[in-house]
Amino acid sequence: MLCACQEEWISIAISRGIFKVPGLVTSARNYSGKLIAVEGLDGSGKSTQIYLVKRWLELEGYRVFFTEWNSSVLVKKSTTKGKKRQLLTPTTFCLIHCTDFADRYDRQILPLLRAGYIVLCDRYIYTALARDAVRGVDRDWVERLYSFAVHPDITLFFRAPLETSLQRILEGRPQLKYHEAGLDMGWSPDPYESFRIFQSKILAEYEAMIDLFGFTVIDATHEIHIQQAEVRSLIANRIDLPAFRRRL
């Protein structure tokens, strides 16, 4: 155990560059919180499920924080501009999303984990790994780029057949966005055909990551409440929830 003055000295030493801290540390679990991420194709229903998890934990009085992909206020302006003007290429698409993630990670995800929160992420680094790989960016490069992030305690992968996801996402959506449809890749000039190709490639990337990163697979074809019951019991089994009860 370190006494307070030692800790203070270490933090001063770190801030002055006396110790070379890897500014970016992998998987060093210096926190008491828990990280739960959901992954899956657009239209797999994962956002609905994580929202219901959030409501459940909030109503039960646990310390919980929710964050979604691509939502850093600071970076958003650039991302929006890049997408609108179609300025983004595979490398900059990858980097700008990593910037967005790093901002949320450094300022929210990690501090909240250290403060003992259950942090819920709608999409996590695996979304980037899958999409960037599909865009032809070197996989090893991307993995090392994201090496500062810890792997979640639980990663739920919502698996639905491609057709089901496509149908859900295309229903009531007359127009697909340029990058969303993967039109930047030139697979097909038809946005719908391009989207189908894009999503099938992403699904293949996800499938390859299941064992590698220990995803828990949820059958996303079941009814919403059935899936939610499964998710809740899974979380309750793996996390000691009473430890996360709000103190006030």
Next chain:
Amino acid sequence: MTTEKQFFGRRPPELKDAHFAGKLIVIEGADGSGRSTQIAQLSQWLEANGFAVRHMGLRRSHLVSEELEDAKQGNVLTHSTLSLFYATDFFDQLVHDLIPALRAGFIVLADRYVYTLMARDLVRGSDRDWTRNLYSPAMIPDAVFYFKVGARALIERNFQKNSTLDYWESGMDLGLSRDMFDSFVRYQRMLESEFHRMHVEYGFQVLNGNLRIENLQRQLRTRIGAMLGIGTDDPAPTT
């Protein structure tokens, strides 16, 4: 005549082919080391000799330059986020400006390159491998010139130019000292030692930035002239 350009690591997926006729010449050095003066004079000389010139620098991309400026003003991003933002800016320029210019046969003069970005990150405690990986899809320049100027001389030049020291160029975010003058000197020394390390690793040509403008210019012209096959009989302009 085109030559195949090399990259630090694997080249970005945007580039199917890297045979370019143009050349990339990088000038590195601290603020106040005379980079922009030298680049302006080089451009004149190159154009006089019939070479088409393009410029690139840091924080000049269409994608994120404004946002980076905002972030710098507010000092609200963490180091790793700022590094990634700068890298985004860099690769945006690489894909949209640098590569097309090289393909079209331009001589691209870069006012700073990935080396400055890496040095800034490293003195802030970034992991060396992570930083190196971040910039590994960048192109290796045809030549890199580093202007070496002592910290005291830099201070004089900065005061002459702006009569103030820049917050970031003084490394004030590092908390080295509350005294800006002191911080500037220490920060620039840290950067210099990073550059020294890199000069060995990446083969920079180190030039003495304390020289008079026209002497430094003459040295640059001799070296670049040899690369491009330009005679150097015409004297450097006096300013």
